[in-house]
Amino acid sequence: MLYQTHIRIHLDHIRFNINGIRQAIGAERKLLIAVKANAYGHGAVEVSRMAEEIGVDWLGVATVPEGIQLRQAGIHLPILKFSPVFEEEMETAVHNNLVLTVCELENIHALQAASAAAGKRQPVHLKVETGMGRIGVSISEAPALATFIDQHCPNLELEGIFTHLPISDDPDPDYTRGQIQRFKAVAEDIHKAIGRRVDLVHCANSGAVLGHDSGWLDMVRPGVMVYGTYPDPRTPRTIPLKPGMSFYTRVSFLKYVTAGTSIGYGRTWFAPQDTWIGTIPVGYADGFNRLFSNRGRVLINGRSYRLVGRVCMDQSMVDLGPTTDVKVGDEVVLMGRSGDEEITCEEWAQTLNTITYEVTCQINPRVTRVYLH
Incomplete structure (x- = not known):
């Protein structure tokens, strides 16, 4: 190791955290772990390989190159890209078997065309806006958009419906409970509109895994807690974690x-x-x-x-x-x-007036990662 400034990644701790999540949510639910941003600075390939070995069901990324990196490393798990893909990225994303997020009609038309050109049936997850205010089809428009995908896009498979929870780590549960209820209701409206139930309805991030079991649904999507920190100092510590x-x-x-x-x-x-x-x-x-x-x-x-x-x-x-x-x-x-x-990472975050997510994500790639099993 020529550069003595280095990080030690405790894969045994990350495995402990994942196993704790799995035990809490039960075997009947799927488990997706977020490995975007180089697994929050911990090394996406190494974490994903370990996750695949211990039975994690899905991985989540933010960009097409992140997904490609995992495919080139030999990762076979389903990989969900959390945000819409640009038209010029579609051919590569489809070729690399990434599951793609959709939430508006023009993007869906383009993805249908790209999937047809590739001769593939492309799985997609419909993102619904229920209170995050970032991306997603509105609740009122979601059933019609889902119906369009299901009935008019022969090369797209509506595999999932999801939303995101902005304050699930807040000790006041009311907003998140209401958001989960709204999401469950629109999911049922979609099921009625298309005449079947999609395979995966999901909304639970780390805060909801820890404090909102009503949002566990078919799959959960923990991120920061996988790597050993709680999303907020006030979040219920219902699952013990070790630093990654x-x-x-x-x-x-x-x-x-x-x-x-x-x-x-x-x-x-x-x-x-x-x-x-x-x-x-x-x-x-x-x-x-x-x-x-x-x-x-x-x-x-x-x-x-x-x-x-x-x-x-x-x-x-x-x-x-x-x-x-x-x-x-x-x-x-x-x-x-x-x-x-x-x-601790939490002490860094407090000193820097930020969050633990940013602390680990901002450690530069030139810092050597040493993986401890």
């Missing part, structure tokens, strides 16, 4: 500075006393956010140390105090455990 990643580097340089010495770009920190400064080879280009400047912390040999000065693109500095036993080459924990101390 930890983040490490090593001390690259040590220097002793006198009181008043400035450290880093902009001279934003001055040593209040004579002290040792350690430099570590990690910066914002790695996903170690610049907002950690003068406020973040790291762990070395079981002790917590403050970051000082501005986080640079590739390096950062740590105040080790007037005396230290830290040596060049010592392991530095950026996220994870050292002795009795721990820095």
Whole structure:
């Protein structure tokens, strides 16, 4: 490993989380795990291979290239692309056996033509807008659009109906309960309109898996909880989770500075006393956010140390105090455990005023992923 700044992906923890979800929802439901955005930074191919081995039913991606990457890696599970596909992507998406989202008539016409040209019957899932406000056919128009697919698109197979829940992680359940009820009602209207029941009706993301079992339906679609964090600190912790990643580097340089010495770009920190400064080879280009400047912390040999000065693109500095036993080459924990101390993904999110999703997604691909089974 030539780049010592690296992430350890705990596939055994991710497997633990998936098994906990499976046990909670029961064997009668399908389980789709979201592996978009490189499996939230954890490695889509590696996570998907493990998921396929342990019996996950579906995978979810955001883009056609994400789906192609999994197919080229030999993944055979059904893969749902969560958003509509552009016309110029359709031939490639159909060829790679991606299940596609539809929610408007012009796009459906184009996909029917592309599927017919390929000589394939293309499975699609109809996205219904019930309160997210992002994409989806309206509740009032959904039965007619489903009927059009079912009766007038011989190369399209209406396999699923789904929606998305924007505040399922909120402790106030009323909005989400109402949204689930609206979705169930429109699904029944669609079934009546087409004269049959589609195979998969689904809406439950991580928040709903944890707190809204009325939305589990035929399939659930957990994302962030697969990787070991809860979607919101207030979300019910009904399923235990283990963190999917930890983040490490090593001390690259040590220097002793006198009181008043400035450290880093902009001279934003001055040593209040004579002290040792350690430099570590990690910066914002790695996903170690610049907002950690003068406020973040790291762990070395079981002790917590403050970051000082501005986080640079590739390096950062740590105040080790007037005396230290830290040596060049010592392991530095950026996220994870050292002795009795721990820095969690949730702590990063709180310090950075963001969410755990963004924390893991923004760790740069140049950071080596080491997979632990």
